[in-house]
Structures are given as structure tokens and as C-alpha cells.
Amino acid sequence: MKNTKSTTFKFVLLLSFSLLLGVDGMAQFSGNNHDISGFTKINDLKIVNDKDEVEGQIEIAEAYSKARGATIFSPMNRINNRARRKLLEEASMRGASHVWVLHRTIEGGFGRFVSYHAVFYRHVDLAINPEKVRNFLQDGNLRPxxxxxxxxxxxxxxxxxxMSQFKLDPNTIKVKDKRVFVENVYLGGAETKGVNDSFERTFEVIGIDDKFIIVAEEVQEGKTFEARVYEKVQK
Known part of the structure; x- marks a missing residue:
């Protein structure tokens, strides 16, 4: 137990330090030293061009990404890499393991531009167990x-x-199309609840192990997305 606490403390300390330095926190969290069941790191995502390769897998969502060059001299390979990277970042933080690319658009000349159109999938072997989520949320408190x-x-x-305090309610767990969703209870914190704000929000569980849980949310439909990491603290 002592070694487990020490490892967790060192991991959280390293993560916090990396965030203060401006390092990509999701990449740091999903690094080689810590794997979360159900969650696929960006570098481990599989890009496919044939729908047969995702047959029978769990469909998550359709997605788009784009990147533009600042000038006509902007290298097309860098523009393409930025658009591709944005696509894979979104795929990972929404719980995908496979990215089926439907179309890529490349426009050279003035106003250089690259865009991707894809569909995200999660392999059935990475499906989240709802009972594991329920036990996780019932057995301890969550530290953001x-x-x-x-x-x-x-x-x-x-x-x-x-910084904000959201309690994920185990009584709201629902399974839809082999995906696990849970709602929150707002407890206060950095995000101030306004008159027109609703803090009844639904998250999808995209990763879970004995110490951590990752939940994702589509904040603005087709535009903005969030992934939150919580650590379980014993009651």
C-alpha cells in the first residue's frame, strides 16, 4: 500500500509540474509510464482507410479537422501534420482507438489548406465495464x-x-451502444454557476483503472470537446 501511494504521489507531482511548464498534459498523462484501460494514447491510434477494418467496432462520432498555412510559402507537409495531429488529439480524448479517414482535402497555392473528414471508433475489446465504473465511483471520493x-x-x-468540483453520480450510469455515460453533481469551485448555466452534464467514460478515471464531453456540438482526469481518494 505504501509503494502504491508513493507511486501515485510521484505521478501526480510529475503531472502537475509538467502542466506548470506548459507541457501537453494529456500526452504526459497517457505516456508510456501509465496506461489506463480503455484509453488509447495518441501515438497508439490506428488510422484506417477501409471500413472493413472497423467492422463490428464501437462507433463514437464523425469528425473534422483543418489547418491553414500562414503564407504561400508555408510547407504543405507541416500544414498536413497540424491538421492530422488535431484529428488524432480529438480522437484520443474522445475515447477512440481507430480513425477511419473518409476524405482528405489539400489546397496549395495562396491560402494553403488541409482538412480531414473521419469517423472515430473504439475497439470492442476496449469497451468500458459499467460495473467497474459504478464500483469506482461508490468506493471513493474523486480528486480533480x-x-x-x-x-x-x-x-x-x-x-x-x-479546479472545479464535479461529483460523478454512480446512480446515473447508462449504457448506450456499448458506451458508458454518467452524469455529474455540481459541488462548486473555479467554474462559477451563472443564472443561465446548467451544470447537469453528461460525460462518457473513456478510461478507468484502480486509481484514475477519464471522462469526455462534447461541450459545443461539433466544435469543442473536453476530457477530465480524476484520481480516486479513499473515503
């Missing part, structure tokens, strides 16, 4: 660790320390 945000119109993934 970090939040990663993606905007399809933005530059890429942004990660920061998670």
Missing part, C-alpha cells in the same frame, strides 16, 4: 487532476489543472 480542451477552430489541444 486535469482537464484537456480541444477546439476544431483552434490551434490544438490545451491542458490545465482541473
Amino acid at each position: 487532476v486535469q482537464i484537456s480542451k480541444a477546439d476544431r477552430n483552434g490551434a490544438g489541444l490545451k491542458t490545465e489543472m482541473l
Whole structure:
């Protein structure tokens, strides 16, 4: 037990330090030293061009990404890499393991531009167990660790320390199309509840182990997305 606590403390300390330095927190969290069941790291995502390769898998969502060059001299390979990276960042933080690319558009000349149109899938072997989620939420309190945000119109993934207090309610767990969803109870924190705000939100569980849980949310339909990491603290 002592070794487990020590390992967890060192991991959280390293994560916090990396965030303060501006390092990609989601990449840091999903690094080689810590694998979360159900969650696929960006570098482990599989890109496919044939629908047969995702037959029978869990469909998550259709997705788009784009990147533009600043000038007519912007290298097309760099523009393509940025658009591709944005697509994979969103795929990972939404719980995908496979990305089926439907179409890629490349426009050279003035206003250089690359866009991707794809569908995200999760392999059935990575399906989240709802009973494991229920037991996880019932057996301990959650300590917020970090939040990663993606905007399809933005530059890429942004990660920061998670300060707001959301309690994920095990009594709201639902399974739809082999995907596990849970609702929250707002407890207060950095995100101030306004008159027109609703904090009754639904998250999809995209990763879970004995110590951590990762939940994802589509904040603005087809535009912005978030992934939150919580650590379980014994009651």
C-alpha cells in the first residue's frame, strides 16, 4: 500500500509540474509510464482507410479537422501534420482507438489548406465495464487532476489543472451502444454557476483503472470537446 501511494504521489507531482511548464498534459498523462484501460494514447491510434477494418467496432462520432498555412510559402507537409495531429488529439480524448479517414482535402497555392473528414471508433475489446465504473465511483471520493480542451477552430489541444468540483453520480450510469455515460453533481469551485448555466452534464467514460478515471464531453456540438482526469481518494 505504501509503494502504491508513493507511486501515485510521484505521478501526480510529475503531472502537475509538467502542466506548470506548459507541457501537453494529456500526452504526459497517457505516456508510456501509465496506461489506463480503455484509453488509447495518441501515438497508439490506428488510422484506417477501409471500413472493413472497423467492422463490428464501437462507433463514437464523425469528425473534422483543418489547418491553414500562414503564407504561400508555408510547407504543405507541416500544414498536413497540424491538421492530422488535431484529428488524432480529438480522437484520443474522445475515447477512440481507430480513425477511419473518409476524405482528405489539400489546397496549395495562396491560402494553403488541409482538412480531414473521419469517423472515430473504439475497439470492442476496449469497451468500458459499467460495473467497474459504478464500483469506482461508490468506493471513493474523486480528486480533480486535469482537464484537456480541444477546439476544431483552434490551434490544438490545451491542458490545465482541473479546479472545479464535479461529483460523478454512480446512480446515473447508462449504457448506450456499448458506451458508458454518467452524469455529474455540481459541488462548486473555479467554474462559477451563472443564472443561465446548467451544470447537469453528461460525460462518457473513456478510461478507468484502480486509481484514475477519464471522462469526455462534447461541450459545443461539433466544435469543442473536453476530457477530465480524476484520481480516486479513499473515503
